[in-house]
Amino acid sequence: MVWQSMWMYLKVFVVGGALCAIGELLCLLTKLTPARILVAYILTGVALSAFGLYGPLVDFAGAGATVPLTGFGHSLCQGVIHGVQERGWIGAFCGGLTATAGGIAAAIFFGTIVALVSKPRMKGR
Amino acid sequence: MNRQKIHTDPIHYNQLTKQVSPPSKLGQGLLRSFWVGGVICVLGQVIADVGTGLLKMSTTDGYCLTAIVLVFLTAVLTGIGVFDKIGQYAGAGSFVPITGFANAMVSPAVEFRREGMVLGLGAKLFTIAGPVLVYGISASVLVGIIYAILYH
Numbered sequence: 410m411v412w413q414s415m416w417m418y419l420k421v422f423v424v425g426g427a428l429c430a431i432g433e434l435l436c437l438l439t440k441l442t443p444a445r446i447l448v449a450y451i452l453t454g455v456a457l458s459a460f461g462l463y464g465p466l467v468d469f470a471g472a473g474a475t476v477p478l479t480g481f482g483h484s485l486c487q488g489v490i491h492g493v494q495e496r497g498w499i500g501a502f503c504g505g506l507t508a509t510a511g512g513i514a515a516a517i518f519f520g521t522i523v524a525l526v527s528k529p530r531m532k533g534r
Numbered sequence: 535m536n537r538q539k540i541h542t543d544p545i546h547y548n549q550l551t552k553q554v555s556p557p558s559k560l561g562q563g564l565l566r567s568f569w570v571g572g573v574i575c576v577l578g579q580v581i582a583d584v585g586t587g588l589l590k591m592s593t594t595d596g597y598c599l600t601a602i603v604l605v606f607l608t609a610v611l612t613g614i615g616v617f618d619k620i621g622q623y624a625g626a627g628s629f630v631p632i633t634g635f636a637n638a639m640v641s642p643a644v645e646f647r648r649e650g651m652v653l654g655l656g657a658k659l660f661t662i663a664g665p666v667l668v669y670g671i672s673a674s675v676l677v678g679i680i681y682a683i684l685y686h
Contacts (some may be wrong), residue, residue, distance in 0.1 A: 414583075421579040422572035425631070429571025430564045432626030437563055443629045444662045447638070450630060451670040459677045472579035475597045476604065476631045477571070478666070484597075485670050489678035497686060501678025505671055508594075512601035513667070516636045517659065519609035524643035524655050527613035 417471065424466065424473035432477075447478050454482020459490075484508045563625055570620070570627030578604055578631070601632055608636035613644065638662035 432446050441449070457463040463483040466474040474480050485505040492504020506513070578600040585596035611617040617637050621628045628634060639659050646658040660667075 418576050418579060422576050425575025425578075426568035426572030426627075429624075429627045429630045430568040432571075432630040433563050433567035434560075436626050437560055443626075443634070444638070444665060446626070447629065447634065447662065447666050448669050451666055452673055455670060455673040455677060459681075472582055472597070472600055473572075473575045475582075476575045476578040476600065478630055478632065478635060480597075481632060481635065482670055482674070485674035486677055489674045490681055493678050493682045493686065498679070498682040501675055501682055504678060505674040511598035512605060512632060512635075515602040515605040516609075516639045516663065519606050520636070520640040520643050520659055521655065523609040523613035523640050524647050524659070527644055 420470045421473035424470035425476060426473075428473075428477040428479060450478035451482040451485075454479035455486045456482075458483040458486035481509060481512065484512075566623060567625045567627030567630075570624035571630060572627075574604070574627070574631045574633055604632050605636040608633040609640045612637050612640040617641075635663060635666065638666075 432450065435441055435446055435449070436443065454463060457466075457479070463474065463479065464487075467480070467483065475483070485508065488504040488506070488508025489501055490504070492500025492502075492507065494500070496503065581600045581603045582593075582596040585591040585599040586593060589599075591599060608617060611620070617628070617633075618641075621637065629637065638661070642658040642661045643655050646654040648654060649658075
């Protein structure tokens with residue numbers, strides 16, 4: 410049992426770390442800005458998920474696959490597909506944001522609170 | 535500063551920069567982003583396991599809890615200025631996970647708050663998150679429409 414969960418955490422670490430290292434490689438070799446890499450990651454996640462390739466990675470590595478931004482794209486895509494299965498075509502519009510609402514709402518809410526209570530600082534200090 | 539000396543010869547200039555820069559910037563960057571990104575994901579897995587184990591959530595809700603807690607931690611660390619230092623050290627290791635998405639929202643919101651509550655804080659919250667959501671949501675709706683046409 411202990412070894413089983415240690416093995417799981419090792420897979421999470423290696424897959425999550427590898428996805429980040431690929432991002433760093435893109436950053437260093439292509440001079441893409443982080444914002445463009447984030448957009449590329451979410452689009453890659455949506456595409457891989459649509460072809461059923463990202464689901465197995467989530468089964469294999471858990472949070473190692475869901476925490477990087479590709480996992481965010483995967484959640485959007487799976488939300489849309491489940492939405493269509495349960496509610497028909499309207500699910501194409503309702504499903505994606507329903508599945509990702511937690512992360513987005515949290516980022517807006519905590520972002521606003523933190524911006525209200527912290528002092529503006531100069532960047533790069 | 536002796537500018538003339540530096541601009542003499544491009545080949546010589548390249549040799550000089552090679553001498554001055556650290557041995558393997560690429561290798562070091564990859565290693566740092568790998569271990570920091572991996573640790574953030576392991577932390578995410580611990581949160582998901584607490585959610586599904588102790589709080590009896592479904593797997594989906596567990597990963598949702600992971601996102602919320604990581605976003606919360608990032609917002610706080612960004613507010614006190616610690617996240618910028620992690621970002622400088624780890625590069626993509628900090629901005630590829632959902633922590634980067636959260637930092638990309640909180641950081642400009644803090645910086646531009648003085649420009650007002652609506653066009654400062656409210657608008658700048660989406661400087662980088664905006665494009666990510668625009669293309670992510672558009673692509674997923676497209677997938678949904680194709681899926682609906684094919685299977686319904």
